[in-house]
Amino acid sequence: MVTLVKVFAVLASFIVWSLLIGCGVDSDVGVDQESVSTPEVREQTPAPEPERKVATAAVSEVSLVQSLVPLAELVEDVVDLLEPLTFTVVTYNVENLFDADGVAMFDDYKVDSGYTPRKLLTKLQAITNVLKSVDDGDTPELVLFQELEADFTPESTVEDYDAFLEMYSDTTVANMLDAEWLDAYAGYPVSAWLLKALADEGLTGYHVVTAEYRGTGSGSAHTNAIFSTFPITSHQAHPLVLARDIIEAEIEVEGQSLFVYVNHWKSGASNRNLEPIRVENAKVLRSLIDARLKADPQADIIIAGDLNSHYNHSVLFPNMVTGVNDILGSTGRESFNEADLYNLWFELAPEARYSEVWRGRIGTLMHMLITQGLYDDSGISYIDGSFNKLVIPGINTDTIGRPIRWHSTGETGGGVSDHLPVYARFSLGAFEATSALSKGEDVYAHSFPLNVAQYNGDLNLTDGSFLNSLNDAELIPYVGQLYTVDAIVESIRPLRLKVDRRTWPAYYSDPSFIEEDGLPLYTKKHRGQVRLVVQFNFYRGKSQLIVEDILGTW
Numbered sequence: 001m002v003t004l005v006k007v008f009a010v011l012a013s014f015i016v017w018s019l020l021i022g023c024g025v026d027s028d029v030g031v032d033q034e035s036v037s038t039p040e041v042r043e044q045t046p047a048p049e050p051e052r053k054v055a056t057a058a059v060s061e062v063s064l065v066q067s068l069v070p071l072a073e074l075v076e077d078v079v080d081l082l083e084p085l086t087f088t089v090v091t092y093n094v095e096n097l098f099d100a101d102g103v104a105m106f107d108d109y110k111v112d113s114g115y116t117p118r119k120l121l122t123k124l125q126a127i128t129n130v131l132k133s134v135d136d137g138d139t140p141e142l143v144l145f146q147e148l149e150a151d152f153t154p155e156s157t158v159e160d161y162d163a164f165l166e167m168y169s170d171t172t173v174a175n176m177l178d179a180e181w182l183d184a185y186a187g188y189p190v191s192a193w194l195l196k197a198l199a200d201e202g203l204t205g206y207h208v209v210t211a212e213y214r215g216t217g218s219g220s221a222h223t224n225a226i227f228s229t230f231p232i233t234s235h236q237a238h239p240l241v242l243a244r245d246i247i248e249a250e251i252e253v254e255g256q257s258l259f260v261y262v263n264h265w266k267s268g269a270s271n272r273n274l275e276p277i278r279v280e281n282a283k284v285l286r287s288l289i290d291a292r293l294k295a296d297p298q299a300d301i302i303i304a305g306d307l308n309s310h311y312n313h314s315v316l317f318p319n320m321v322t323g324v325n326d327i328l329g330s331t332g333r334e335s336f337n338e339a340d341l342y343n344l345w346f347e348l349a350p351e352a353r354y355s356e357v358w359r360g361r362i363g364t365l366m367h368m369l370i371t372q373g374l375y376d377d378s379g380i381s382y383i384d385g386s387f388n389k390l391v392i393p394g395i396n397t398d399t400i401g402r403p404i405r406w407h408s409t410g411e412t413g414g415g416v417s418d419h420l421p422v423y424a425r426f427s428l429g430a431f432e433a434t435s436a437l438s439k440g441e442d443v444y445a446h447s448f449p450l451n452v453a454q455y456n457g458d459l460n461l462t463d464g465s466f467l468n469s470l471n472d473a474e475l476i477p478y479v480g481q482l483y484t485v486d487a488i489v490e491s492i493r494p495l496r497l498k499v500d501r502r503t504w505p506a507y508y509s510d511p512s513f514i515e516e517d518g519l520p521l522y523t524k525k526h527r528g529q530v531r532l533v534v535q536f537n538f539y540r541g542k543s544q545l546i547v548e549d550i551l552g553t554w
Contacts, residue, residue, distance in 0.1 A: 089144070257299075258380050269363065315445045484532065
């Protein structure tokens with residue numbers, strides 16, 4: 001209805017414009033005729049007849065061109081309005097986005113921990129750079145966040161986000177968190193800082209919802225959040241056992257209701273002992289979905305967030321009940337004949353399904369699941385094949401596509417998050433299939449490797465010996481980058497590598513590197529002298545080299 005009103009308004013403007021232009025053209029012709037029929041005017045005008053005709057033609061041409069400009073703009077407006085509205089939904093675990101008040105559950109963010117407003121700025125700028133890449137600089141309409149710090153100083157929270165932006169419209173977040181820092185800023189919640197950072201880069205128009213303050217006794221350092229350019233007509237937080245509250249919200253998209261459920265389940269995906277907690281998390285979410293579908297079987301629903309479970313969790317862990325598959329009912333069957341939730345990871349090839357990399361293998365902790373209502377002929381629809389993860393080498397991933405996680409080293413900190421955002425696009429109108437619907441058959445009982453040793457692309461490796469001369473502050477720009485080094489293995493456990501005269505603490509991207517037939521055997525055969533591919537990084541604030549591949553000896 002709103003779109004039709006806009007179309008009629010534009011068409012009315014077009015009619016008025018046409019009448020005005022018509023009047024303007026008649027006036028120009030009248031003046032020209034008058035000048036031709038009045039001898040006195042011709043006698044007083046020294047210019048010869050041909051020049052007058054050229055001048056008159058030029059004026060008419062200019063008038064025509066000027067008239068066509070608003071016409072073209074109006075036509076573009078009509079075309080834009082007649083095209084179905086499309087929008088993007090992103091879900092993103094930003095890994096420990098903490099405010100600057102020093103009141104925190106994690107030691108790394110408490111007073112005197114070394115975490116500063118300047119480091120918060122680095123984190124905000126990194127997140128903003130990632131989100132700007134989703135739609136080529138345009139604002140992604142709906143962003144569902146995980147791991148924003150819960151606000152533990154509610155007395156100084158921000159109730160009106162628009163007023164907050166207006167109050168500081170004459171400055172930038174870069175100035176506020178650096179040169180213009182004031183102690184009065186310390187209590188602002190991180191949701192307000194994130195909103196300001198996005199607005200400074202042109203990502204504007206967001207309504208914001210976070211879960212309510214639950215206190216330090218809740219055991220949860222984080223909260224989920226919704227940033228929506230569409231009106232949020234209602235929202236409610238649902239507490240979970242040992243996990244972050246689910247935020248349930250109704251979003252109004254051009255008069256159509258979209259229901260979203262933002263999740264962050266209990267951590268420890270590979271820990272069988274923690275799965276019962278995720279089962280309880282899943283039961284709460286499943287009951288919410290059941291209630292919504294009972295009220296409207298064709299409700300348009302998106303479930304998103306960090307479920308700390310893999311899309312194939314029940315296959316990876318076959319002898320236990322899993323939250324994501326067995327309780328929630330996540331499947332890859334896009335027909336909805338046997339289940340009511342379709343996991344969008346099945347839109348990608350199995351080896352491309354990942355939002356994390358752990359010890360050299362990919363994982364799918366971030367999820368987006370949708371219901372049958374997004375496949376019907378009315379309301380909102382999923383745009384077939386639009387789901388993907390966001391990989392931006394040099395921004396949020398390294399050369400081979402692994403997330404560059406956040407670190408707090410030095411004056412600024414660096415990196416972004418240990419998770420990749422995932423996104424999908426939706427539109428108003430009927431669903432249109434552009435490929436065969438998934439049957440959910442391509443499920444494997446193992447995770448795929450993503451490591452340097454098995455990477456087939458060009459790594460553009462350079463000699464990393466220059467790192468030896470740099471201190472930790474100077475090393476920050478090189479986090480996540482790959483180099484070759486000629487090293488002497490001084491010890492295996494703990495792993496220590498000597499490069500020239502500097503001994504580096506080291507780790508390994510794949511545990512097989514330190515098994516007996518790996519680096520230990522190679523070291524014995526070559527007197528400890530190995531040429532390695534390493535990644536530079538920080539661990540708990542200290543610099544280290546991560547062994548990625550063995551190239552030979554030197």
